[in-house]
Amino acid sequence: MAARKWGSGSVEEYAPGKHRVRTRIDGKLATLATRLPEAAATRYADALTEVRHQQATLTFRTLVELARNERQRRSDLKTSTIRQEQSTLTLIANALGDIPVNEMQPKDIRDFLKGSKSVSTQRNRLNLIRYVLQMAVDDDVVTVNVADAVKLKRESGRLKKSDLLSELIWPYQQQAIIDKLTTPGRFTLSSDKPTLDQLRRDMLLACYLFALGTGCRLSEQWGVKREDVSDDAILISRSVGNEAPKSGDWREVPILPPTAAALRVMERVRKASPTVAKSEWLFPGERGDQRKWSAPPRGWSDLLKAAKVGHRNWHWLRHTCATSLLCGWWGEAWTLEQVKAILGHASVTTTEIYAQLLDDAAFKAAEKSFQIRSRKREVGNVDFLAV
Secondary structure, X not given: OEXXXXXXXXXXXXXXXXXXXXXXEOOEEEEEEEEEOHHXXXXXXXXXXHHHHOHHHOEHHHHHHHHHHHHHOOOOOOHHHHHHHHHHHHHHHHHHOOOEHHHOXXXXXXHHXXXXXXXXHHHHHHHHHHHHHHXXXXXOOOOOOHHHHOOOOOOOOOXXXXXXXXXXXXXXXXXXXXXXXXXXXXXXXXXXXXXXXXXXXXXHHHHHHHHHHHOOOHHHHHOOEHHHEOOOEEEEOOOHHHOOXXXXXXXXXXXXXXXXXXXXXXXXXXXXXXXXXXXXXXXXXXXXXXXXXXXXXXXHHHHHHHOOOOOOOOXXXXXXXXXXXXXXXXXXXXXXXXXXXXXXXXXXXXXXXXXXXXXXXXXXXXXXXXXXXXXXXXXXXXXXXXX
């Protein structure tokens, strides 16, 4: 046990490498945090000291540190969830940490949330801020949780059809991206090293086609191993930190034309790069290691500009996959239940937003425009076989 000042509690090692923070509350010894490394337990105790002895000047950063340790020891949370929360708490502390808790205003929180355009991200950050401030309310540091006064537009966080329509990658654009990567001289990723340029273009092409054909989230794609590929399906079983996917369930995704093309391109890449050939990952980095969960492949933004396609986050390939299947752009149209299964949605309600888009007047007008633009009866005709 490490001796500390009165009121700050004690840090005890109760198992190898596991520490707990204990203190007296109403005359009785209580355990406030367990299963922590020594450094984390010490930080928790230090933050507790500041809460108790410096309430008048308590900063939001101190509360964030207490919340960080509280969430870390939760046994009911997935490891991937805790890891994501720790990253978000760091972001919140950097933005709001210097504000005294008793001086924080709803406007401070709103200004911080404006830094993200995603309603889902804003909602997740706001919920964490509410959680942190509630600790101050529970300890009588402040009387009101000011985060409760912050309301978000479109609180449900559902994707708007207008947003989805503007961010889709239409079939002629899907083909334009392929053409840029397969036609020599039209797009380069290493102008002074032709062999490296070809390798990088092929890798980017394979990553793009796989995401388009499977609807995988970025982290799920980087978690696929070569052993997960069978003759007719891909097993999706890993996400951030190699934990289970967002839904918590594994799923098998059939090998559609874009996916089959991606696998053919990766065969070329492995023949050209011994380092990639030795890797267990289906889409490793150039050194054969696993890619960073949140980083799209090299050259994605530049490729979109070269193909005259507006900026799209990698995640929009997932939305495009769902819409392409429901529309039948790559062949026979799929049902909602089939698309739900390939995307791994927990409920078909989430998938229905795409079906609603197909019946939208703006979508039908855009589809007709692209039919005329392609000068063909069908909107599709993306040539995956030529890749």
